[in-house]
Amino acid sequence: MYPDCIEEKVKFLLEHPDKSMVYCKTEVVSEYDLDTVTNTFLRRNLANEYIFDDLVFSNDIYYMPIGYMVKSHILLKSLPNRKIYEGRAGQNWQLLLPVAYKNKCGFIKKALGKYVERSDSHSHSESNSTKANIKRLYEYEDVLKNSLPTIMTDFENKQYRKRIEALFSIKIFNLAYFDGDSKTVKKEYQRLKSLGKADNGIKRAYLELNSKALFYLYLLFKNPIELIYMIKMRLFNT
Numbered sequence: 001m002y003p004d005c006i007e008e009k010v011k012f013l014l015e016h017p018d019k020s021m022v023y024c025k026t027e028v029v030s031e032y033d034l035d036t037v038t039n040t041f042l043r044r045n046l047a048n049e050y051i052f053d054d055l056v057f058s059n060d061i062y063y064m065p066i067g068y069m070v071k072s073h074i075l076l077k078s079l080p081n082r083k084i085y086e087g088r089a090g091q092n093w094q095l096l097l098p099v100a101y102k103n104k105c106g107f108i109k110k111a112l113g114k115y116v117e118r119s120d121s122h123s124h125s126e127s128n129s130t131k132a133n134i135k136r137l138y139e140y141e142d143v144l145k146n147s148l149p150t151i152m153t154d155f156e157n158k159q160y161r162k163r164i165e166a167l168f169s170i171k172i173f174n175l176a177y178f179d180g181d182s183k184t185v186k187k188e189y190q191r192l193k194s195l196g197k198a199d200n201g202i203k204r205a206y207l208e209l210n211s212k213a214l215f216y217l218y219l220l221f222k223n224p225i226e227l228i229y230m231i232k233m234r235l236f237n238t
Helices: 005-015 052-056 072-078 092-100 130-150 154-178 182-195 200-210 212-222 224-237
Strands: 021-030 033-041 068-070 105-117
Touching: 005 021, 005 068, 005 105, 021 092, 033 105, 052 092, 068 072, 068 092, 072 092, 092 130, 130 154, 154 182, 154 200, 182 200
Parallel strands: 021 105
Antiparallel strands: 021 033, 021 068
16 A cells, blocks of 8 residues: 555545545555566546446456545445355455445546565465366355345346356356366356357357267267368377
């Protein structure tokens, strides 16, 4: 946190009474070199003051607490029971979402803090393996699916839940496919199918890992040229 971080945020909120929260540009540095900025977090679409959907769907947004300041009375009003869902993926979403729901957020383009990337932080813990990334995605999905019902109506929650499941299922499916994890691919294929999101590309990838016979039959009808090429390559390599 830079020396003027709190002062600048308080000043902004006092000058913009219509805003319930504000966040700023944040610089990223390594724990091994605190003076060299390796990345910056800054929202591109500053015209959109309602960030709830972007927080839910991870669009042009970031979650580090150092970037945000919330008006205390709005926070207390948004969390009347003073409780949040305690998921394994941290608490940032659970605090930001209730405030961002139907409230405006302001933005400060000036960098007011540093985010130090540490090798033992949650986002860097365990490992960067595909299995670890899939595990984290399941944890993120769990936080959202357990937090939104406390914020919105049942009808709204059902609509968001479908979109959240589709978003995370596709991400998990793709990671599992490239890792050759046929079990997870099958699980997420069934979920995407039930959501009406299993397009031809998803079906092709599922069959490729889970049923070679059906995969080749699928190619015969959908893309015979690719099937012929694959056969030629196999014959050439034997």
